[in-house]
Amino acid sequence: MAEGDVSELLNWFRTSGGSLDASVGFTVFPGSGRGAVALTDISEGHVLFTIPRSLLLSTETSALPGRIGIERWRAAQMHTGWVGLILCMMWETSQGPGSSWSKYLESLPAMFDTPMFWSDLELEELKGTSVVGKLGKADAERDFTEKLMPLLQSRPDLFPPETIPAYYTLSIYHVMGSRILSRSFDVEKDEPEGAEEDGAAGEDGAEEEGEGPANTSLESAMDVDGEAASAHGGDYESDDDEDEPSGVSMVPLADMLNAQYGSENAKLFYEKGDLRMVSTKAIKAGEQIWNTYGDLPNAELLRRYGHVDLLPLPTGALGNPGDVVEIPADLAVPPDADSDATKARIDWWLEQGGDDVVVLESDLEIPPALAALIRLLRLSPAEWEKAVAKDKVPKPALDAEVLGVVRAVLQRRREAYPTSLAEDLVRLADADGLPLNARHALIVRVGEKRILEGALERVVGLLAAAGDGDGKRKRKGRGEDDAGRAGTTKTRRRG
Ligand SMILES: C[S@@+](CC[C@H](N)C(=O)[O-])C[C@H]1O[C@@H](n2cnc3c(N)ncnc32)[C@H](O)[C@@H]1O
Numbered sequence: 287m288a289e290g291d292v293s294e295l296l297n298w299f300r301t302s303g304g305s306l307d308a309s310v311g312f313t314v315f316p317g318s319g320r321g322a323v324a325l326t327d328i329s330e331g332h333v334l335f336t337i338p339r340s341l342l343l344s345t346e347t348s349a350l351p352g353r354i355g356i357e358r359w360r361a362a363q364m365h366t367g368w369v370g371l372i373l374c375m376m377w378e379t380s381q382g383p384g385s386s387w388s389k390y391l392e393s394l395p396a397m398f399d400t401p402m403f404w405s406d407l408e409l410e411e412l413k414g415t416s417v418v419g420k421l422g423k424a425d426a427e428r429d430f431t432e433k434l435m436p437l438l439q440s441r442p443d444l445f446p447p448e449t450i451p452a453y454y455t456l457s458i459y460h461v462m463g464s465r466i467l468s469r470s471f472d473v474e475k476d477e478p479e480g481a482e483e484d485g486a487a488g489e490d491g492a493e494e495e496g497e498g499p500a501n502t503s504l505e506s507a508m509d510v511d512g513e514a515a516s517a518h519g520g521d522y523e524s525d526d527d528e529d530e531p532s533g534v535s536m537v538p539l540a541d542m543l544n545a546q547y548g549s550e551n552a553k554l555f556y557e558k559g560d561l562r563m564v565s566t567k568a569i570k571a572g573e574q575i576w577n578t579y580g581d582l583p584n585a586e587l588l589r590r591y592g593h594v595d596l597l598p599l600p601t602g603a604l605g606n607p608g609d610v611v612e613i614p615a616d617l618a619v620p621p622d623a624d625s626d627a628t629k630a631r632i633d634w635w636l637e638q639g640g641d642d643v644v645v646l647e648s649d650l651e652i653p654p655a656l657a658a659l660i661r662l663l664r665l666s667p668a669e670w671e672k673a674v675a676k677d678k679v680p681k682p683a684l685d686a687e688v689l690g691v692v693r694a695v696l697q698r699r700r701e702a703y704p705t706s707l708a709e710d711l712v713r714l715a716d717a718d719g720l721p722l723n724a725r726h727a728l729i730v731r732v733g734e735k736r737i738l739e740g741a742l743e744r745v746v747g748l749l750a751a752a753g754d755g756d757g758k759r760k761r762k763g764r765g766e767d768d769a770g771r772a773g774t775t776k777t778r779r780r781g
Pocket residue numbers: 317318319320321468469508541542543544545546590591592593594
């Protein structure tokens with residue numbers, strides 16, 4: 287199916303019980319592929335299309351888990367993470383026209399601009415950004431080898447060996463995983479919680495009784511609520527610890543909406559029998575119909591979707607207002623800290639609901655969590671015991687001592703990038719000639735570094751105001767200006 291030709295897909299959609307309002311069309315937008323467009327003026331709260339639940343592709347709707355047997359399915363760990371859905375998508379594809387989803391599967395992209403598919407040289411361009419540690423390629427390959435392949439080999443009746451090279455390779459596994467990462471939704475099996483009791487409509491104007499917003503899948507999606515929007519981290523293959531929490535599903539047509547920071551004008555809502563894409567604002571004829579991917583930072587957009595947002599920022603520059611810089615908690619550890627004691631404090635911090643990554647946003651505010659963590663890591667043994675006894679993390683007060691450490695932490699974070707912001711800005715001025723991946727990486731780096739440099743400037747200003755602009759502030763404790771990574775101390779990632 288050619289990229290812009292959605293007629294076969296729409297035929298399948300309609301003949302399978304879906305309905306598409308006459309106000310909605312699909313077209314190809316330069317640089318962002320297919321997307322939906324308003325063919326007429328659309329009012330807020332209008333149902334744009336309705337998708338019967340039977341059209342969703344998930345481990346619930348595919349016949350494969352039943353054919354394998356649920357006990358065997360679970361024993362093979364197909365019910366955790368996305369490996370089961372990936373296998374269903376592979377198997378449905380292998381069924382050709384025999385699959386209920388063949389027209390849908392044919393319409394999905396097989397190539398992605400996401401870093402999962404970049405060369406090592408290209409990945410170098412992302413060094414220092416939060417993308418690299420989250421790719422999860424090794425975990426994906428482990429799932430493929432240790433979970434999927436043994437199951438395939440044990441059921442030649444369902445997976446004839448001669449079909450393996452065409453449908454069940456590692457590279458196809460990555461393609462299916464990337465399709466899920468960039469297009470899936472979490473669809474609750476029944477009505478959303480609370481919908482019945484309070485007749486809750488969707489957040490944004492859909493007033494029909496019993497509706498609720500369909501969440502993003504754990505790692506992705508086109509339509510999110512606040513909770514899911516903050517679900518950073520992890521990777522699509524290695525979500526091994528938990529059972530699949532709800533129905534991660536491929537949702538035909540809903541996954542053809544593009545997104546752009548702050549532009550959402552439609553959202554997916556679900557009911558018992560179907561899902562509905564509903565306008566959340568009035569949309570003028572000719573305008574794009576945007577879903578939201580959660581107004582993610584460019585690092586996450588690139589990792590999950592393979593694109594970045596470039597919009598005018600309040601500073602006049604172009605960038606993504608949702609950009610952030612992630613600061614690993616390890617950077618706040620005093621250089622001379624005892625590693626066992628530090629580990630105990632960080633473990634306690636995590637137990638108290640802290641995270642092992644502190645997020646700096648574009649408002650350049652010093653995150654209270656960073657101040658609290660810095661203070662926690664510098665408590666005397668007696669103070670530490672008291673904090674534990676009282677079950678209270680230190681208050682996030684930003685005194686000169688803490689600010690000095692914040693400055694050192696930010697400087698250390700800056701060292702993770704091989705190039706400076708100034709160097710990157712020179713390259714950015716001439717970025718049109720760069721290959722797409724290098725350009726995307728550059729935009730991610732610049733977005734992060736602008737925040738980092740802005741925050742550093744702010745901290746230096748605050749220190750100066752506190753009478754310590756030259757770094758010779760008075761300190762209560764040991765030297766802290768060079769806070770660094772504690773060599774042997776590891777923190778763990780939550781969730
Ligand atoms: C859910 S799909 C949307 C439909 C997709 N454009 C298609 O052709 O099928 C998500 C993908 O659309 C593209 N996309 C969405 N929004 C975009 C944007 N603002 N700029 C560039 N590409 C975008 C990215 O390739 C992303 O992985």
